[in-house]
Amino acid sequence: MQQFEEKVESLLSIPPYNQPPAERQAGLLEILKEELRYSCQRHAGYRNYVQNWPLDYQSARQVADLPFLPVGLLKANPPLSLVDFNEIKRTLASSATTSQMHSRVVLDSATARRMTKGVVTIVRDFIGSSRRPYLVVDTADFKGAANTVGARGAAIQGLQPFASETTCCLTLDDQGDLKLDRDRLREFAKDRQDCEVLVYGFTFILWNHLVKPLMAEGGCLNLPKARILHSGGWKRLQDQAVEKEVFNQQLARTFGCSTDRIIDFYGMVETVGVIYPDCSEGNKHGPVFGDVIVRDPLTLEPVAAGEHGIVQVCSVLPTSFPGHLLLTEDRAQVMAYDGCPCGRRGISFRFAGRIPKAELRGCGNLQINRSLVN
Amino acid sequence: MQNSTVISMTALTHQVTSPAEISCAAVKLRQAVLETEISPNDVMTVFDSWAKSLGTHEFDDTPGIPFLRMWLRRGTLEPIIARELGPDGLYGAWSEHGRAQCKAFPVGVVGHWPAGNVEIQPILSMTCALLGGNAALVRIPSGLLDLTRALMEKLVESDPAELLTRRIFMAGFDHDRQDLQEAMAQAVDGAMIWGGEEAVLQIRALPFPHWARVAVFGPRISVAAMDAGSWGNLDEQDTWCRRIARDVWQFDQQACSSPQVLYLEKGSGHSTAQFLAVLRRAFETENQAHPRRTIAAALTSAICHARASWLLKDTAHQAVFPNGPDWTLLLGSGSDLPQPIQGKTLTVLEVDNLLDPISRFDGNVQTLGLGMADREKERKLALLAGKRGVDRIVKLGQMHVFVPPWDGVDLIRPMVRMVRHVSSAD
Numbered sequence: 001m002q003q004f005e006e007k008v009e010s011l012l013s014i015p016p017y018n019q020p021p022a023e024r025q026a027g028l029l030e031i032l033k034e035e036l037r038y039s040c041q042r043h044a045g046y047r048n049y050v051q052n053w054p055l056d057y058q059s060a061r062q063v064a065d066l067p068f069l070p071v072g073l074l075k076a077n078p079p080l081s082l083v084d085f086n087e088i089k090r091t092l093a094s095s096a097t098t099s100q101m102h103s104r105v106v107l108d109s110a111t112a113r114r115m116t117k118g119v120v121t122i123v124r125d126f127i128g129s130s131r132r133p134y135l136v137v138d139t140a141d142f143k144g145a146a147n148t149v150g151a152r153g154a155a156i157q158g159l160q161p162f163a164s165e166t167t168c169c170l171t172l173d174d175q176g177d178l179k180l181d182r183d184r185l186r187e188f189a190k191d192r193q194d195c196e197v198l199v200y201g202f203t204f205i206l207w208n209h210l211v212k213p214l215m216a217e218g219g220c221l222n223l224p225k226a227r228i229l230h231s232g233g234w235k236r237l238q239d240q241a242v243e244k245e246v247f248n249q250q251l252a253r254t255f256g257c258s259t260d261r262i263i264d265f266y267g268m269v270e271t272v273g274v275i276y277p278d279c280s281e282g283n284k285h286g287p288v289f290g291d292v293i294v295r296d297p298l299t300l301e302p303v304a305a306g307e308h309g310i311v312q313v314c315s316v317l318p319t320s321f322p323g324h325l326l327l328t329e330d331r332a333q334v335m336a337y338d339g340c341p342c343g344r345r346g347i348s349f350r351f352a353g354r355i356p357k358a359e360l361r362g363c364g365n366l367q368i369n370r371s372l373v374n
Numbered sequence: 375m376q377n378s379t380v381i382s383m384t385a386l387t388h389q390v391t392s393p394a395e396i397s398c399a400a401v402k403l404r405q406a407v408l409e410t411e412i413s414p415n416d417v418m419t420v421f422d423s424w425a426k427s428l429g430t431h432e433f434d435d436t437p438g439i440p441f442l443r444m445w446l447r448r449g450t451l452e453p454i455i456a457r458e459l460g461p462d463g464l465y466g467a468w469s470e471h472g473r474a475q476c477k478a479f480p481v482g483v484v485g486h487w488p489a490g491n492v493e494i495q496p497i498l499s500m501t502c503a504l505l506g507g508n509a510a511l512v513r514i515p516s517g518l519l520d521l522t523r524a525l526m527e528k529l530v531e532s533d534p535a536e537l538l539t540r541r542i543f544m545a546g547f548d549h550d551r552q553d554l555q556e557a558m559a560q561a562v563d564g565a566m567i568w569g570g571e572e573a574v575l576q577i578r579a580l581p582f583p584h585w586a587r588v589a590v591f592g593p594r595i596s597v598a599a600m601d602a603g604s605w606g607n608l609d610e611q612d613t614w615c616r617r618i619a620r621d622v623w624q625f626d627q628q629a630c631s632s633p634q635v636l637y638l639e640k641g642s643g644h645s646t647a648q649f650l651a652v653l654r655r656a657f658e659t660e661n662q663a664h665p666r667r668t669i670a671a672a673l674t675s676a677i678c679h680a681r682a683s684w685l686l687k688d689t690a691h692q693a694v695f696p697n698g699p700d701w702t703l704l705l706g707s708g709s710d711l712p713q714p715i716q717g718k719t720l721t722v723l724e725v726d727n728l729l730d731p732i733s734r735f736d737g738n739v740q741t742l743g744l745g746m747a748d749r750e751k752e753r754k755l756a757l758l759a760g761k762r763g764v765d766r767i768v769k770l771g772q773m774h775v776f777v778p779p780w781d782g783v784d785l786i787r788p789m790v791r792m793v794r795h796v797s798s799a800d
Contacts, residue, residue, distance in 0.1 A: 045686035052685050052693045070679040073686060080686075297674035298666065299698045310671055327678055331671065358672035363489050363568055363593055363630035364716065 004038075005110070007031050008289065008316050012117045016125050016287035017344035021337065024288055024346060029063050031316045035324045036066065042082040046322050064293050064302050068312050068325040071103065071270050079104040083320045092269040093150050103270050108320040111272060118273025118317050119158040122287055126263055126277050127162070127227045130196065134163030135188050135226075137201025137210050139170045139178065151269050152202055155231055158275070159200050170209055178209045185210075189221040196225045199255070202232035203264070207240075207247060211254050222256045231265045231275070235354075266351055270326055273317040276351075283335050283348035290315035292347055294334045295327070308333045308352055329355050386530065387514070387523045390545040393557030396511070399543040400561030403483045403509035406540045413466030414455045414505050414786075416537060421446040421501065423532035428525070436521060437624065438494035445498065445776065454778055455505065458787040466507070473800055478790040480507035481587055482563030487577050489569040490515030491628045496522050498776060499566045500542065506790040509541035511562055513555075519546050549573070555580055562586060564789045569593070589788045591630070591781050594740035595714050598633040598770055599728050599755070602641020603747025605649045614745050615649075615656035617771025618720075621743060622701075623660050624774050627716045630781075631741045631766070631773045634714040635721045639728045646724060650705065653722070654694050657701045661718075666700060673717045674699045680715040709734060728755055737763035740781060743773040 008031065019027075036057050040047035046069075050057060053067040060066050074080060079091065087108045094103040107115065136156050149157070160166070169185040170178050188197075201210065206228075214221070228251060237247060248259045255261075265277035266284060276284040276292075286292040293302050294309040303309040311330045318324060331352040340348040390396060425446035433439040444450055455464055459478045462469035468477045484503035488495035496518060500510040514522050522544060533539050547554045559565070559580035564587040567577045574592040582588060598618060605614065621633050638646055677699040684691050684704045692705040701718040709731040712721045725731055732742070732755060742759045744767060746752040756767045765782040768775070778785040 044689050048689045048691065049682055049685040054695060054697050068678075070675065070682050072675075072679045073682050076686075297671040297699070298669050300674070300678075301698070310674065327675070329675060355671040355675055358670050358676070363492070363570065363591060364595060364625070364628045364632050364634075364714070 001038075004031065004034050004319075008114060011289040011316065012114070012121055014288060016121050016289070017285055017346065019288045019345060021346045024291070025063060027288075028291055028314065028316065029060070029066075032063060032066055032314065032324055033057060033060070035316065035319065038319065039082055039322045039324070043080065043322065046080070046082075063291060063314055063325075066325055068327045069322055070327045071268075071329060074103040074105060074270050074321070074323070074326075075101045077104075079106050080321050081106045082322060083108045088320070090149060092154050092272065094269045103268075105269055105272060105318070105321050105323060107272065111318050111320040114317040115273035116158065116161065118287070118289060118315075119275060120161045121289075122275055122277065123159065123162065123229075127198070127229075129162075131162055131164040132196045132198050132227075133188065133192065134159065134166045135185075135197060135199045136166060136168045137170060137199065137206050138168060139172055140168040151267075152232075154269055155202075155267060155275075156200060159198065159229065162198050170205070178205065180209055180213050185221070189223055193222050193224065195223075196227065197223055199223075199226050199228040201230055203230045203234060203247075204232060204236035206230050206251060207237055207242060211247075211250050214254050215250060219254070220256045221254060224255075224257045226255045226257045226261060228255060228257070228262045229265060229277070230262070231267050233266075268313075268328070270323055270328075271313045271315055272323065274313065274315050279340060279342035279344055279348070281335075281340055281342050281348070283340055283342070283350055284332075285340065285342075285344045285349075286314075286347055288346075289317060292332070292349060294332050294347075294349060303334055305334050305336050310355065311349075311351070331355055386526045386539060386542055387519070387544040388546065390547045390554060393553050396545060396554060396557040397561055399545070400483050400511055403511060403541060403543055404563075407480055407482055407507070407509045410537075411466065412507050412537060412541075414451070414459065414463060414507075415465050417505050417507075418448045418451050418455075420529075420533045420538050421451065422448050424529050427528040427532050432524070436493060438492065441774075441776065442494045442497060442525075446501065451505065455786065458778065458784045459506075459790065468795070471794075474794050474796045476792050476794050478506065479793050480509075481789050481791055482508060483511055483561065484508045484564040484566060484789050485558050485562035486510060486512040487565065487567045487569065487573070488512070488515065488518075489573070490517050492568075492625055493518060493521055494525075495568060496544070497525055499568065502785040503564070503566065503789050504538055504541065505786045508564065508789055510543070511558060512542070512544045513549075513558060514544050514546045516546065516548065559586075565589065566789070567591065587788055589783060593738075594630040594781065595711075595738055596631050596633050596741035596743065596773060597711070597731075597735075597739050598636040598743040598745075598773070599639070599732070600636070600745035600770070601639045601728065601748050601751060602644045604745040605638055605646070606641055606644035607747065608648070611649055611652045612656070614770060615653045616660075617745075617769075618653065618743075619656040619660040620771055621773040622657075622718055622720055623664055626666070627714075627718050627720075629774060632716070633720065633741075633743055633773060634716070635712055635723060637709075637723050637725050637728055637731050640724055640726055646722075650694070650703070650722065654703065657703065657718075658696075661696075661700050669699060669717070676715055677702060677717045677719055680704065680719055684721075711735070711739075729758060732758050732762060732764075735759065735762035735764060739764050741766040741768060741773050743768055743770040745770045 040050050050067050057066050088106045090107045092105050167188045169181050171181050173179045248262050252259045263277045265275045267275040274290045291314040293312040296303045296309050311328045311332045313326050332349045335348040425443045428443050460469045463478050468475040486499040488499050496512050500512050503510050559582045566589050568591045570593045695702040704721045707724040709725050742764045
C-alpha cells in the first residue's frame, strides 16, 4: 500500500494537465490495476463482478478495457465499502436525483486526504494557489451533519484551502427558504475592489438567490477581480429558460467582472477529489490522476473525436469504496484526444446532459411490483 | 389505375392535426360498413393477394414480415375464423342453433392503439377487426409511420376494388395530443389497445362511448422453462438453445411474449455447465446474424447496471456477456421472478422443481415457453400455469407466434356481435 500511496502522491504533486496522453495512460493503467486487486481483496461481491468480466483485467492493455462499475451501484444501502466500519470518517451523499435515491460514498482518512489534494491541485491550475477572501453563496450550515456531507457541502469545503477567510451570504427565512443577506454581502464586498476574491455557489442558487435579487435592484458588487466558480448543473436553469451565455453575462455584471473570470465545473460526489472545470475554450479535461472515457452506447467502445457517448470517469484517488472506474449516467462529446488550444493535454470533452430517460413502450414493459404470492 | 393508386395511398395514411379530421373520417368509415357487408371470405381473398405482394426484397430486413405474410394467408386465417365465428361464419351466413339462427355482425368502427415496439402490430391489429367486417381507425406510433405506409401501399395495390381500403383510416399524431386521442375514442364502436402499463391506462381512460367493446392487451412478461430431460439431452442442446436465442432476439426482448427468465430444473447426474456453454454460443451466433443497429443509451445503462447488480448481490451468481451491451446471461438459482431488464438480458435460474416458480406466478406472465421431455410433467405444468394466469403454453422457439387466443381472448370475436334471431313464426 505504501508504494501505491507514493505513486498517487507523485501524480498529485505534478501539474495536472501537462502529461502526454500515452504516458498518462500507462501510469494510470498500472495504478488502476493495483486498485482493482485491492478492491477485489476487500469486497467479495466486487471480486465476483470483476471475475465475471469478459476480459481478465490483469492482461488489459488500456484503461478502457478495465471493468467499470455503473454509478447506480453506489446507491446501495448500506453503501459499498472497502474499509471496515470503524475506518469510515465521513460519508458523502449526492443531491437528490431523478430517481430520488442518493448515492453515498464512504471516506476513510486516506481517501479524504487525497480528495482534498485532488481538488486543490485542479483548482490551482485554474486560479493559482494563493489564499483569498472566500464568498460562499450558500448558508453557513453547509457542513451538514457530523458524518454526512452533501454535494454542496463537499464542493464548498473543497475550496476551503484557497480561503483566507470565509463569508456565507445566504440565510434561511422563516419558511426555510434561502434568502440573501445583503448586509453580509455588502460587508464582504466593501473595500475589496482591488483584491482577488473567490466566490462559489451552486449554479441555480447563484442565479436565483444572488443574481436575480441584485439585478432587480440594479446592484453591482464592484469586485472586478472576483473568481467565480459554480457547479451543480444547468437543468434547473434550463427549466427557467436561462442559457449559459445569459447566466455568465448577468453574473459578471453583478460582480463587476469579466465573463472569463467565471468557471463552471462539473463534479459528482462519486468522483471524490476530481472536478472538471471549463477551460478557456469551454472544454473539460481529465487530470493526470484520473481520466475520462466516453463510450458509444451501442458497443461500449470509446468514441471517436467529435462523437457523443456515455461518460466513464476514472480516478486513482478513492480506496475506501470502489469508485476508481465508474460509468456515469451522463453524456458527453469528445472534442479531441489531445491538443486543446488551452494547452492542457489529454482528452477534452463537453458534457451533454443526462442520458435521456428511456420511454417505456411496448407490451413487455412491466415492472414487477407485487411480491410473489403462493 | 396508377392515379387511383396514388390517391388511395395518401387517403389511407394521414398526419392528423385536428379532432374534426378524425370525426369526419369515422363518419365515412361507418358509412362504408353500413353500405356494404363483407364476409371473412371476401377479406381473406384480398389478404391472400396482399401477402403475395409483401414477398418483395423491399421488406427483407423488416422484422415480422415473414410472419405477417403467413398470417394473411387463407390457410392460417380460415381455421381461426371457423373456431371463433363458427363454420358458417366464413361466408357471413346465419348458422342454425336449435330453433334460432346466429350471425356475426361487425361492431362498426374499431379503433386501434398498437404498441410502438412491434413493427407489424398496427397491421395485425387492423386485420383482426377487418375480418369481423368492421372498419379500422388506426393510430400509428410515430416510429412506425414509414413502414406502415409502405405496407399499406401494397394493400392498395392488392385491393383495386377498394373493398378493404375504403374501410381503413390510419392516423399519425403524437401520443400526447390528448384532444386527438379523445376524438378517436369518441368516434369508435370498439377498441383494440396494446402496450405498456402507462399507455394502456391512459388509453383505457379515454371517453369511449358506453357501448364500445374494448379489448386490452396490456403489459405482460414471459418465461421459459426446461426439464433436465430436455436441457440435458446432448443431441438436442444446440436446437433448444437456438430456439431460446430466437425467442429472446425478436423485438429486442420487449414484447409481452419475450422470455425474460429461463428456469432449468435440476436433474441428478446433469450439470448445466455444458448447456450454458451451448446457450452462450447460440447467443453469439444469433448476435452475429442479427446484430443490433441502434440502442438507447438508457438501455445500455440498464444492461450494465443489471450485470453489476447481479454479480455484486450474491457471490454464487455468475454472468456471461460480451464487451458491449449486445446480450447478457445472468446465472443463478431460485424460484423468484427477477425484474425484467430486456435488451437481450436473460436470467437463467436453476430450480429443484419447475412447479415451484410457476406456482408463484401472479397473473403477469403471458407465455410459458417449454422444453420438456417429461410429457406428464408438462401437463401438470400447463394446468398449474393456466391456474396462475398464464395464457399461452407453447414450445420454445414459438413464443412469438401470434395465434388466438392471445392474452386469453379471441382476436376477431370480441369485435363482432353475435346476433340471434328466433323466427316469429315459431
